[in-house]
Amino acid sequence: MIHMNPKIVGLGTTFLLLLIFGAVVVAPRYTNPESDRVSDTYRPRTDLEEKGRALYISYGCQYCHTQYIRTIDWDLGADRIAQAGDYARDTSPQLGSNRIGPDLSQEGGEHTDDWHFAHFRNPRWTRPESIMPSFSYLAPEERKAMTAYVQSLGGRSADGRVERQWHWRRQAIAAYQAGVDENIRWLHSKVPDGWLRVPNPYPITDASFKRGEVIYQRHCLGCHGPVGDGQGPAVAEIYPPPLNFTTLKRHGIAGGATGGMLYYQIMNGITGTAMPYFKRELESEKIWDVSNYVARQFIGIVDANQEPKGIDAAFEPVEKK
Ligand code: HEC
Ligand code: HEC
Numbered sequence: 001m002i003h004m005n006p007k008i009v010g011l012g013t014t015f016l017l018l019l020i021f022g023a024v025v026v027a028p029r030y031t032n033p034e035s036d037r038v039s040d041t042y043r044p045r046t047d048l049e050e051k052g053r054a055l056y057i058s059y060g061c062q063y064c065h066t067q068y069i070r071t072i073d074w075d076l077g078a079d080r081i082a083q084a085g086d087y088a089r090d091t092s093p094q095l096g097s098n099r100i101g102p103d104l105s106q107e108g109g110e111h112t113d114d115w116h117f118a119h120f121r122n123p124r125w126t127r128p129e130s131i132m133p134s135f136s137y138l139a140p141e142e143r144k145a146m147t148a149y150v151q152s153l154g155g156r157s158a159d160g161r162v163e164r165q166w167h168w169r170r171q172a173i174a175a176y177q178a179g180v181d182e183n184i185r186w187l188h189s190k191v192p193d194g195w196l197r198v199p200n201p202y203p204i205t206d207a208s209f210k211r212g213e214v215i216y217q218r219h220c221l222g223c224h225g226p227v228g229d230g231q232g233p234a235v236a237e238i239y240p241p242p243l244n245f246t247t248l249k250r251h252g253i254a255g256g257a258t259g260g261m262l263y264y265q266i267m268n269g270i271t272g273t274a275m276p277y278f279k280r281e282l283e284s285e286k287i288w289d290v291s292n293y294v295a296r297q298f299i300g301i302v303d304a305n306q307e308p309k310g311i312d313a314a315f316e317p318v319e320k321k
Helices: 005-029 047-059 113-119 140-152 155-175 181-191 193-197 205-217 245-251 259-268 282-297
Strands: none
Touching: 047 140, 113 140, 140 155, 155 181, 181 245, 193 259, 205 282, 245 282, 259 282
16 A cells, blocks of 8 residues: 655646546547648638737737637537637637637638728617627727738638628629619629519518517618618718618519519628628518618508419418408
8 A cells, every 4th residue: 555645645636637648648649640730621721810810819809709609609500610620720720719709710801891891880780789899999900900910710712701791891892882773783683583582471560570570680780770761870881881771762573672672682791892681580471571661761662462363371460351
């Protein structure tokens, strides 16, 4: 039997500590073939992106944002599960520990630069219910660097998305500069034909109209404004500016101001502009409800529950004949 004296206890603990160090630090370094192999989406960052990353760390963004998606995070989309090689050249990977805000590992190309400018200045402008603090005190170069860094998250996959944003952005700007009618023609030329002809299948009831109003206030108000004229506060940073819904009136239903058109644009967003997609955030009924709200409140043309509409759903109000 070993007699416990200070010397033995001291030696024993040191030995144990060395063993743990070997198992968790040294062994993985040599046995994990991934440890310094970069992944297929990896690319080195530019100087501006490095500057943005330093700011990201110093402003404490990592206290609210993670940068890794695990297989159990299927609810985040899990479109790309984090790999060791994504972080191979980072001396302090910004994995984060809390998800007070969304995971940012694939943030690059999700939004345009002008969306980020507005969002950093006041997150409530782009997301009226956001609890992210305002970073309006960032100097212009800092905001540029931070945006460049955020747009680089996701490496090569992000580069593809950013490129696509710029591709459509050039066209969206040209269409906007060509005047209201040309802009609307261009916007609607990107909506598949079938959608342009679909009336809104949801009837407008007091409750559904109210729901549409609340959804509008929670998601759209900062850009399209309380009266739908595109003059929400975010207009200060956004170009092309948010659409003025009242201009759709003169294009009429045949010209595309249908429930189906609204649904499609809200669902997919307009890549290349600050208009975000809502297909991951709002379920179908909410998109139809907010479309009805926009149609009645701002455009003044409503095609809700128009014929031919088949048999009404069980919950829908019974019309008196
Ligand atoms: C107190 C927590 C908090 C801090 C600190 C914070 N954020 Fe956020 N962030 C959020 C929340 C909540 C959201 C979701 C709502 C929104 O879009 O504003 C968000 C959203 C975002 C988004 C949009 C993601 C998307 O595509 O929808 C980006 C980009 C972002 N944050 C970057 C940053 C950066 C960069 C910093 C540091 C300068 C930062 N955040 C600091 C909480 C935080
Ligand atoms: C961050 C700003 C922003 C937010 C938030 C936003 N939009 Fe937009 N929206 C835009 C911009 C910018 C455009 C395109 C303007 C252009 O290219 O002329 C647009 C265009 C649209 C269009 C296209 C109309 C057409 O005729 O093609 C619809 C519909 C629309 N928005 C509805 C909404 C709804 C509903 C919400 C809320 C659920 C919303 N938007 C939230 C900025 C925003």
